[in-house]
Each structure stands twice: as C-alpha cells, then as structure tokens.
Amino acid sequence: MANLAKERGISLNGENALALTGNEWGFKNAAEKISAHEFDGFTLLRMDYLFDSEGNRTNEFKMMIHYLTSL
Numbered sequence: 001m002a003n004l005a006k007e008r009g010i011s012l013n014g015e016n017a018l019a020l021t022g023n024e025w026g027f028k029n030a031a032e033k034i035s036a037h038e039f040d041g042f043t044l045l046r047m048d049y050l051f052d053s054e055g056n057r058t059n060e061f062k063m064m065i066h067y068l069t070s071l
Contacts, residue, residue, distance in 0.1 A: 002037035021049035
C-alpha cells in the first residue's frame with residue numbers, strides 16, 4: 001500500500017495500533033517503515049508508558065527517540 005501511495009503521489013501517514021512498551025523491535029520497525037516509505041506523519045497512540053507518574057521520560061521514550069533520530 002505504501003509503495004502504491006508513493007507512486008500515485010498520495011500523502012501517507014502511519015499509526016501504531018498497539019503499545020510499543022518494552023518492545024525495542026516495535027520502535028525499530030516503526031522507525032524503519034516511516035523512513036523507508038517516506039511517511040508524511042506518524043500518530044503515536046497509547047503513549048502513557050513513555051512518561052512516569054511524575055512526567056519524566058522513561059527508558060522506552062529514550063529508545064523511541066534513539067530509533068527515530070538514527071534514520
């Protein structure tokens with residue numbers, strides 16, 4: 001679908017259906033797909049695990065940033 005959208009000049013955005021918590025593969029896979037298919041945007045759902053109860057970044061947040069910025 002991503003390749004066809006690109007061929008037709010259709011803007012493509014992604015979205016995670018499941019929480020990526022504790023899932024390094026999930027962050028890596030999402031980042032690779034966003035980059036490979038040149039998504040115009042990505043909606044990150046179920047992100048409560050990215051911050052603790054005091055609003056501080058968790059290790060999952062740091063992992064997500066690592067993969068998204070290393071493309």
